[in-house]
């Protein structure tokens with residue numbers, strides 16, 4: 645099994661990076677959609693349009709991309725010679741990835757609130773939350789590239 649993972653290594657990394665890019669695109673865009681959704685000022689019909697865009701973005705792109713990122717990422721973890729858990733970088737990366745996954749689920753719960761007409765979160769808070777994936781991305785890329 646580990647021989648197969650070693651053989652697949654470059655292709656696993658291709659899959660990982662491609663799925664990471666798709667996941668991040670959604671994580672940046674969905675909170676921005678929520679800002680516009682909150683601040684639409686009751687223009688007729690827009691609520692339904694936003695709901696459709698949010699549902700499709702989450703279901704068609706973000707959920708599959710997150711799952712693919714995890715699968716390829718875990719394949720890299722189990723590839724021999726890639727991760728040394730006595731170093732610091734795998735732990736900072738793991739913490740940031742878990743936080744990113746929490747953020748994804750937080751957005752998913754907010755989408756359900758919008759769909760039920762129960763959103764309580766202000767546009768200002770969504771603007772602030774929009775910075776979360778950027779900060780986590782900096783931690784993750786620094787971890788995997790600098791490898792402290």
Ligand code: HEM
Nearest residue numbers: 664668713714717718720721726727741744781784788789
């Ligand atoms: C979801 C769980 C994740 C796991 C288990 C995981 C695990 C890994 C592992 C073990 C590597 C191998 C590093 C190497 O080949 O030397 C890697 C590479 C990489 N990961 Fe992740 N990762 C995950 C999520 C993410 C996320 C969310 C991002 C970006 C936001 C990311 C960005 C990268 C990048 C850019 C590389 C390539 C680094 C290089 O080639 O130097 N990963 N990942």
